Amino acid sequence: MNEILLRHRDIKDIGQLSVYREHEGFDAFKRAVTGMKPDEVTEMVKASGLRGRGGAGFSTGMKWSFIDKNAWPHYVVVNADESEPGTFKDREIMESNPFQFLEGVMLCAYAVGAHTAYIYLRGEFWELAAYLDACIAELEKEGLLGDGLFGGEYSLRIHTHLGAGAYICGEETALLESLEGKLGQPRLRPPFPPSFGLYGKPTIVNNVETLANVPLIVQKGVDWFRGFGTEKSPGTKVFSLSGNVVKPGNYELPLGTTFRELIYTHGGGITDGRAIKAIMPAGASSSLIVADDKALDTPMDYESVPSVGAMLGSASIIVVDESVSMDWLINKTMHFFQHESCGKCTPCREGTYWMRHLTERIHHNQATWDDVILLQDVASNVKGKCLCALGDFSTEAVISSITRFRGDFETKVGMPISAPADAELKEVSN
Numbered sequence: 287m288n289e290i291l292l293r294h295r296d297i298k299d300i301g302q303l304s305v306y307r308e309h310e311g312f313d314a315f316k317r318a319v320t321g322m323k324p325d326e327v328t329e330m331v332k333a334s335g336l337r338g339r340g341g342a343g344f345s346t347g348m349k350w351s352f353i354d355k356n357a358w359p360h361y362v363v364v365n366a367d368e369s370e371p372g373t374f375k376d377r378e379i380m381e382s383n384p385f386q387f388l389e390g391v392m393l394c395a396y397a398v399g400a401h402t403a404y405i406y407l408r409g410e411f412w413e414l415a416a417y418l419d420a421c422i423a424e425l426e427k428e429g430l431l432g433d434g435l436f437g438g439e440y441s442l443r444i445h446t447h448l449g450a451g452a453y454i455c456g457e458e459t460a461l462l463e464s465l466e467g468k469l470g471q472p473r474l475r476p477p478f479p480p481s482f483g484l485y486g487k488p489t490i491v492n493n494v495e496t497l498a499n500v501p502l503i504v505q506k507g508v509d510w511f512r513g514f515g516t517e518k519s520p521g522t523k524v525f526s527l528s529g530n531v532v533k534p535g536n537y538e539l540p541l542g543t544t545f546r547e548l549i550y551t552h553g554g555g556i557t558d559g560r561a562i563k564a565i566m567p568a569g570a571s572s573s574l575i576v577a578d579d580k581a582l583d584t585p586m587d588y589e590s591v592p593s594v595g596a597m598l599g600s601a602s603i604i605v606v607d608e609s610v611s612m613d614w615l616i617n618k619t620m621h622f623f624q625h626e627s628c629g630k631c632t633p634c635r636e637g638t639y640w641m642r643h644l645t646e647r648i649h650h651n652q653a654t655w656d657d658v659i660l661l662q663d664v665a666s667n668v669k670g671k672c673l674c675a676l677g678d679f680s681t682e683a684v685i686s687s688i689t690r691f692r693g694d695f696e697t698k699v700g701m702p703i704s705a706p707a708d709a710e711l712k713e714v715s716n
């Protein structure tokens with residue numbers, strides 16, 4: 287399969303504007319601005335079945351159609367914060383295929399009637415921001431961005447904006463707060479950004495990978511796009527593969543490819559010939575799946591992954607081999623989530639502190655089985671009780687590992703394989 291989003295791997299120098307244009311680059315944007323109504327672009331994206339690649343998997347065209355047409359101006363904001371541990375796909379797209387990504391931003395802006403778009407990048411991407419600024423300047427020089435495009439009335443400006451490197455700013459409302467110059471903390475929803483977004487105006491927030499699909503959908507058509515992936519999850523996906531695999535990296539494959547194919551055929555299998563133990567399909571915020579045959583043969587799409595007890599999310603596949611004990615792994619994730627909790631709501635602020643503290647105790651052989659039960663109790667009191675998804679995310683690895691890899695914890699705290707009845711773990715939905 288030829289790459290769609292990682293086209294730089296097939297087409298040398300596609301990151302140069304002249305080469306991108308030789309490969310029909312910006313034809314879709316020109317066609318849209320000169321010959322299509324904005325709603326026609328939205329309908330086309332809706333018909334393609336493209337789903338947001340940032341994690342939620344919501345219909346992109348549907349989201350665009352929610353933009354409030356009774357309030358103006360409209361904005362497009364690109365979520366290029368990419369801070370999920372294990373995720374490194376957007377960076378490659380922006381660095382190596384920048385004009386396809388920018389054309390996607392431009393098509394989105396045209397479709398929703400926005401004349402200003404912002405690309406919000408995580409603080410560590412400062413070199414990438416400078417590179418995108420240079421690409422944007424080149425587009426303005428070539429007359430592809432700016433005022434009165436293609437002799438018509440449509441005008442568009444794109445600006446980059448660097449965050450300070452806080453994970454929470456990948457949450458779309460915290461991102462908007464940060465972009466407005468405030469503390470990066472989530473807003474209570476509703477209202478949602480398509481009606482109340484940047485500066486209180488209707489705003490579409492989309493992920494980098496999502497938008498990079500759009501030029502080829504407009505250029506090659508809905509049927510072509512639907513020729514990849516599954517009926518409910520069409521298209522390809524860039525899977526960021528990391529952990530105990532021989533060949534970590536980004537792999538663009540049709541949605542619906544199995545974990546087994548990604549890990550063993552493309553990723554070269556497990557390092558040092560060890561056995562696979564678990565998979566985290568959505569980075570650090572993911573539940574841990576027991577890597578048995580059923581899980582390995584599960585198609586990686588938005589419908590199938592929940593059947594083995596996790597979400598596809600951003601598809602940052604972290605592979606865990608048999609040498610890893612889960613107490614170590616959840617201690618690592620809790621360090622991350624405690625550090626990144628923005629502190630706005632009590633269950634997350636206090637819960638992540640206590641979960642880190644307890645995982646620390648367990649990992650350093652200072653815990654009893656009661657600590658494991660207490661850890662699970664704290665996690666179940668955080669889950670579902672927070673303002674934003676970070677609170678839930680912080681509990682996923684903890685709850686799933688205690689439930690599905692109980693033996694690791696029993697060994698760690700010196701318990702027999704079957705704990706006494708009064709020390710049983712509660713059932714916590716995962």
Ligand code: SF4
Pocket residue numbers: 454471472626627628629630631632634635672673674675676677678
């Ligand atoms: S859940 Fe955590 S990160 Fe989200 S608003 Fe509450 S304290 Fe902040």
